[in-house]
Amino acid sequence: MASSTPVALITGAAHRLGSHTARHLHQRGWSVVIHYRSREADANMNTNLRAPFFLGQACLPALKLSRGAIVNLIDIYSQRPLANHPLYCASKSGLASLTLSWAKDLAPEVRVNGVSPGAILWPEGDAVIDHAYQQSILAKTPLARTGKPEDIAGAIAFLLCDAPFITGQILAVDGGRSLNM
CATH class of the missing domain: 3.40.50.720 (NAD(P)-binding Rossmann-like Domain)
Known part of the structure; x- marks a missing residue:
């Protein structure tokens, strides 16, 4: 069954503008996929x-x-x-x-x-x-x-x-x- 919920992949969403953008899209009903690199996760x-x-x-x-x-x-x-x-x-x-x-x-x-x-x-x-x-x-x-x-x-x-x-x-x-x- 296909979902009507739009999906967004936001790279760099762990910080500042990317984070703000991810929250903004989430509030508008989007499912947001966060991209973490191992280096970012470790940091x-x-x-x-x-x-x-x-x-x-x-x-x-x-x-x-x-x-x-x-x-x-x-x-x-x-x-x-x-x-x-x-x-x-x-x-x-x-x-x-x-x-x-x-x-x-x-x-x-x-x-x-x-x-x-x-x-x-x-x-x-x-x-x-x-x-x-x-x-x-x-x-x-x-x-x-x-x-x-x-x-x-x-x-x-x-x-x-x-x-x-x-x-x-x-x-x-x-x-x-x-x-x-």
Whole structure:
């Protein structure tokens, strides 16, 4: 049986314009095929999972000695995957799992938590977001605004400085958006 749903293959859809184009077509009812090269997949996993793991291992002696804390920057899509971004979501899910595993393994010397940002408004020029797409996100966000980098920084500072009895938690900083996903 043939499908009436149009299909698009977007090469380079893992980043900026390609990613924006893939989301735009998906919203318009297209089935979008994402093209990942092995190099891109490795870069994604290296950045989002391997680097935090090896950095954490390297810092572990100092963290234990100082009874320090780790806060990993995860993503709301680690729990509710975003369509057409399987490797990104998988890498962030892996980081969420690493966060929880380390919270068990490193206690009581080191606290380990994560912050999962939702829609964050980055400074001008970083990425162009379609106005209609932004409005569709805001419609699903109970606080009816995008977050700011300061919202994320404040949550991280809270977990590091003001939460000595919190470990093994992943805090969604998303204006309530994950309630509607």
